[in-house]
Amino acid sequence: MSGxxxxxxxxxxxxxxxxxxxxxxxxxxxxxxLVQRRLSLLGDGIGHVALTGVALxxxxxxxxxxxxxxxxxxxxxxxxxxxxxxxIETVRGRGRTSGDLALALLFYGGIAGGVVxxxxxxxxxxxxxxxxxxxxxxxxxxxxVAILVMSAAILTVGLGLRTALFAVSHDEEFAxxxxxxxxxxxxxxxxxxxxxxxxxxxxxxxxxxxxxMIVPVxxxxxxxxxxxxxxxxxxxxxxxxxxxxxxVTFVVPLAPGAVIVxxxxxxxxxxxxxxPVLARARRRDGGSREVSRGDATHDAxxxxxx
Amino acid sequence: MPLTPDPIELDGVSVAVGGTRLxxxxxxxxxxxxxxxxxxxxxxxxxxxxxxVLGQVxxxxxxxxxxxxxxxxxxxxxxxxxxxxxxxxxxxxxGVPATAxxxxxxxxxxxxxxxxxxxxxxxxxQAMEQVGVADLADRPFGVLSGGQAQRVAIARALVRDPDLxxxxxxxxxxxxxxxxxFARLLxxxxxxxxxxxxxxxxxxxxxxxxxxxxxxxxxxxxxDGAIPRAEHPGTAxxxxxxxxxxxxxxxxHVMPTEPATQRSLP
Numbered sequence: 001m002s003g004x005x006x007x008x009x010x011x012x013x014x015x016x017x018x019x020x021x022x023x024x025x026x027x028x029x030x031x032x033x034l035v036q037r038r039l040s041l042l043g044d045g046i047g048h049v050a051l052t053g054v055a056l057x058x059x060x061x062x063x064x065x066x067x068x069x070x071x072x073x074x075x076x077x078x079x080x081x082x083x084x085x086x087x088i089e090t091v092r093g094r095g096r097t098s099g100d101l102a103l104a105l106l107f108y109g110g111i112a113g114g115v116v117x118x119x120x121x122x123x124x125x126x127x128x129x130x131x132x133x134x135x136x137x138x139x140x141x142x143x144x145v146a147i148l149v150m151s152a153a154i155l156t157v158g159l160g161l162r163t164a165l166f167a168v169s170h171d172e173e174f175a176x177x178x179x180x181x182x183x184x185x186x187x188x189x190x191x192x193x194x195x196x197x198x199x200x201x202x203x204x205x206x207x208x209x210x211x212x213m214i215v216p217v218x219x220x221x222x223x224x225x226x227x228x229x230x231x232x233x234x235x236x237x238x239x240x241x242x243x244x245x246x247x248v249t250f251v252v253p254l255a256p257g258a259v260i261v262x263x264x265x266x267x268x269x270x271x272x273x274x275x276p277v278l279a280r281a282r283r284r285d286g287g288s289r290e291v292s293r294g295d296a297t298h299d300a301x302x303x304x305x306x
Numbered sequence: 307m308p309l310t311p312d313p314i315e316l317d318g319v320s321v322a323v324g325g326t327r328l329x330x331x332x333x334x335x336x337x338x339x340x341x342x343x344x345x346x347x348x349x350x351x352x353x354x355x356x357x358x359v360l361g362q363v364x365x366x367x368x369x370x371x372x373x374x375x376x377x378x379x380x381x382x383x384x385x386x387x388x389x390x391x392x393x394x395x396x397x398x399x400x401g402v403p404a405t406a407x408x409x410x411x412x413x414x415x416x417x418x419x420x421x422x423x424x425x426x427x428x429x430x431x432q433a434m435e436q437v438g439v440a441d442l443a444d445r446p447f448g449v450l451s452g453g454q455a456q457r458v459a460i461a462r463a464l465v466r467d468p469d470l471x472x473x474x475x476x477x478x479x480x481x482x483x484x485x486x487x488f489a490r491l492l493x494x495x496x497x498x499x500x501x502x503x504x505x506x507x508x509x510x511x512x513x514x515x516x517x518x519x520x521x522x523x524x525x526x527x528x529x530d531g532a533i534p535r536a537e538h539p540g541t542a543x544x545x546x547x548x549x550x551x552x553x554x555x556x557x558x559h560v561m562p563t564e565p566a567t568q569r570s571l572p
Contacts, residue, residue: 035402036401036402160421161420161421163420163422164420164421166404166412167412167415171393171409171412173391173393174391174393174412175415176360176361176362177362177389177472178386178412178413178415178417179382179384179386179387179416179417180415180416180417180420217401217402221401221403224403225403226405226408226444226446227402227403227405227408228408230403
């Protein structure tokens with residue numbers, strides 16, 4: 001315990017902890033909308049494209065003689081991820097190519113493009129490793145500021161427009177008939193997903209980004225009854241996995257990104273195992289009213305208009 | 307343009323999706339306070355007509371207007387606040403749970419309302435009470451029966467306090483007792499002066515409520531006027547005669563070779 005408190009005084013650990021916490025809270029917010037739209041793999045597609053963006057940033061850095069070779073890696077990832085996400089959304093919205101096929105193309109193109117471009121920039125695949133698997137230990141002050149700003153944007157859109165985004169994801173046809181700007185809201189989800197991918201890149205790496213968005217939601221929806229509850233619980237699970245994973249890796253020398261994802265999946269497994277117990281408990285104390293209400297009699301006895 | 311534009315005006319509306327004509331030069335006017343049924347076989351274009359009114363299918367000729375505003379050319383300016391739509395498919399049941407109440411509250415959103423207000427939950431509860439599903443508010447939408455989900459969808463439209471209600475096959479998956487309840491509910495709404503347009507496969511319990519029937523066949527209007535009221539073949543009126551003296555409107559007899567491709571829109 002004293003060792004942990006001691007760690008808290010180390011600036012490197014403080015930065016890593018704050019980055020992990022912020023990402024752990026914001027990634028599941030976006031993930032909730034993705035799961036609702038059955039686009040759980042969107043984050044992976046964007047992550048692969050972001051890798052090409054990282055390499056392109058590297059190329060720009062090399063061409064302009066930037067002080068650090070990777071100075072433009074994150075901006076490159078942001079730009080590529082946003083373009084990729086908007087492209088997927090456009091394809092999906094048109095309904096021409098199946099979203100499934102579009103995602104597959106992005107997977108292959110993104111990784112291959114990244115490796116080719118990093119070679120052109122005079123780098124090696126090793127330079128990409130930090131982005132593929134995350135590098136919490138190298139989060140500097142400037143990185144942290146970028147993470148905080150982008151997370152603030154994600155949370156503002158994801159929580160602020162929660163009901164509108166829910167409406168569009170739940171029933172697009174009805175949402176259109178209410179006059180909601182459906183196209184703009186769909187693009188907003190895509191852009192926010194892209195930002196989430198680039199923010200999470202430093203914490204868990206591009207290959208595991210999607211896990212941080214999806215797994216906490218998968219665990220949460222096993223027990224939650226409402227959309228609101230699903231999102232809240234997913235945020236708690238995400239934050240818990242990120243912080244706990246980071247703490248573990250300061251004691252045992254393991255890659256933080258992978259440990260975080262393994263923990264998240266362990267939480268999912270735990271919830272899945274405990275679910276029948278939880279459901280039984282809930283039925284006993286709160287749901288007796290509900291159980292006694294038969295569907296058939298209910299339909300028949302329904303009231304009419306005022 | 308008249309001072310108070312009609313809720314629905316279609317002028318020579320044609321709809322085509324992927325080269326297939328789904329509607330062909332349809333003219334239709336629904337006046338304020340009317341209750342109109344859109345009848346026809348599967349693939350005759352009933353649902354497409356409703357979607358054309360809402361600007362949700364590609365109108366390739368003519369114009370569709372909602373309260374005088376073209377949904378083809380100026381959809382953003384259309385008075386969506388006055389419209390309550392009950393789609394045929396009631397939203398995908400996704401992995402993320404959502405309560406019936408959460409679904410109903412989405413009906414309060416609109417062009418300039420991206421967020422809920424404090425009083426909105428109360429309004430949603432009232433709308434659910436109005437259609438007799440107040441006690442389902444906290445149930446996950448995904449586990450509701452067909453009839454329950456349908457009523458939640460009607461509550462979602464009613465919570466908007468709409469002047470025009472558009473319902474696409476509201477009886478699908480609804481048992482006979484609930485159908486009678488629906489008829490009473492819609493009768494009351496009609497008496498309050500609301501305009502009601504319903505896509506129906508058969509008249510069911512709505513015969514007395516409706517003012518007018520519009521029958522579609524292969525994308526064209528083939529009848530616009532009296533309700534085919536005949537409960538038994540033989541007492542059929544002129545409109546029903548037009549429909550092959552059939553007591554309900556399974557138009558399979560009228561249109562035996564209905565193209566399968568028109569059954570549903572993507």
